[in-house]
Amino acid sequence: MHRTPPGPIARLRSLRYVELHTPAFTEAAGFYEDVWGLETVESDTGARWLRGTSDEHHVLHLTERDRVGLGRIAFAVATPAEVDEAARRLEARSLVPVTGPGPLDQAGGGYGLRFTDPEGRLIEISAQVEAVVPRGRDGAVPVGVTHAVLNTTDIDAAVAFYCDVLGLRVSDWSEHRMAFLRCNSDHHCIAFNQAEWTSLNHVAYEMTSVDHFMRGLGRLRHHGITPQWGPGRHGPGNNTFSYFTDPSGLVCEYTSEVAQIVEDAWIARVWRRVPELSDLWGTAGAPSKEIRCSMAGTPDPGPFATARAQGSGPLAPVDARPAEAQEATA
Numbered sequence: 001m002h003r004t005p006p007g008p009i010a011r012l013r014s015l016r017y018v019e020l021h022t023p024a025f026t027e028a029a030g031f032y033e034d035v036w037g038l039e040t041v042e043s044d045t046g047a048r049w050l051r052g053t054s055d056e057h058h059v060l061h062l063t064e065r066d067r068v069g070l071g072r073i074a075f076a077v078a079t080p081a082e083v084d085e086a087a088r089r090l091e092a093r094s095l096v097p098v099t100g101p102g103p104l105d106q107a108g109g110g111y112g113l114r115f116t117d118p119e120g121r122l123i124e125i126s127a128q129v130e131a132v133v134p135r136g137r138d139g140a141v142p143v144g145v146t147h148a149v150l151n152t153t154d155i156d157a158a159v160a161f162y163c164d165v166l167g168l169r170v171s172d173w174s175e176h177r178m179a180f181l182r183c184n185s186d187h188h189c190i191a192f193n194q195a196e197w198t199s200l201n202h203v204a205y206e207m208t209s210v211d212h213f214m215r216g217l218g219r220l221r222h223h224g225i226t227p228q229w230g231p232g233r234h235g236p237g238n239n240t241f242s243y244f245t246d247p248s249g250l251v252c253e254y255t256s257e258v259a260q261i262v263e264d265a266w267i268a269r270v271w272r273r274v275p276e277l278s279d280l281w282g283t284a285g286a287p288s289k290e291i292r293c294s295m296a297g298t299p300d301p302g303p304f305a306t307a308r309a310q311g312s313g314p315l316a317p318v319d320a321r322p323a324e325a326q327e328a329t330a
Contacts, residue, residue, distance in 0.1 A: 005093040008167025009086040010125055012075040012183040015145055015190070017059045018203050019071030019122075020250060021303075025064035027247035032060060035223045036205070036252065037141030037216065041132065042107040049107040052144040052205070053135040057108035059144040059205075068248045069300040070200040072114065072122040073148060073190075075166070075183065080111040080127050087113055093165065098122070098304070104129075117161055119152060119198045120302025140215030142205035146255060147188050149202050151195035151297065155179055158192045171261060172236045175273045180236055187237040187259040199297035202243065202251035206258075213240050213256040220244065228291040230254075232284030235277035241284070243291055251294050 022028045029048045032038045038050035038060060046064035063071050087101040100113030104126060112126030152158040159179045162168045168181040171188055180188035193201050207213040230242030239258040245251055271277050
């Protein structure tokens with residue numbers, strides 16, 4: 001008898017961190033620590049884990065690779081039992097984790113699992129990741145990662161998967177070009193942008209206040225770096241924005257004051273995609289051709305593209321470790 005798949009696999013608490021692949025590893029690591037304001041927690045050959053001011057062990061994981069791309073997106077859940085239940089619910093949907101459930105062999109540890117979405121992105125959910133002592137918030141540096149915008153070739157399918165499987169909720173649409181999804185009271189932790197190919201659009205880092213946001217822009221100016229779009233304030237989400245590119249060409253954003261959602265009172269709306277709603281302040285001007293190109297990125301088939309090309313499928317178990325680690329245990 002046909003069984004209806006269960007509801008969402010877990011209750012996601014927050015976006016924990018993102019992993020970025022970069023061929024300009026040394027330059028990117030220096031940028032995010034010396035200029036952007038993150039702090040290295042751990043490092044290894046070709047890998048760097050960086051924290052913000054919160055107690056999250058790391059909010060950015062940089063990995064050296066021969067091409068830029070999104071390594072993974074990690075979400076927090078409350079307990080290991082929720083991870084185990086998520087694995088059972090994935091199995092009921094015929095989705096097979098590529099890692100776990102079990103202890104995570106990574107900086108910060110934790111208990112979790114990883115699986116891929118239909119476009120090849122690697123998703124991690126985890127609990128009991130090591131916490132760090134919060135840093136003071138007086139400095140104009142990021143608290144942590146607040147959202148990631150993902151380019152998709154099928155926005156309806158992407159939204160359906162992240163809502164049905166991961167339990168995200170749609171906060172707003174920007175016409176039928178962007179969808180803003182939340183996992184907690186923040187207006188969005190993931191947004192999808194309809195595009196010609198799958199890629200990372202940008203990663204946004206939360207600043208404590210508008211004052212911290214503007215002081216952060218000032219610090220970048222002292223390093224000779226000016227915004228490629230911004231400062232301004234978006235209509236959907238009501239958050240401030242200022243966009244830059246890192247040494248890899250990936251787009252990073254400072255943001256603050258994202259709208260807070262009251263679940264029982266919020267009604268999603270469809271925003272018109274016009275300049276006066278893209279920037280309520282009217283200070284940023286139109287995004288340049290250069291920043292649009294950077295946000296479009298290059299086609300990113302995901303970290304397991306080789307395995308898929310060989311016919312094992314996007315959800316089949318594969319060795320997710322770097323090649324040198326595989327060779328060491330061969």
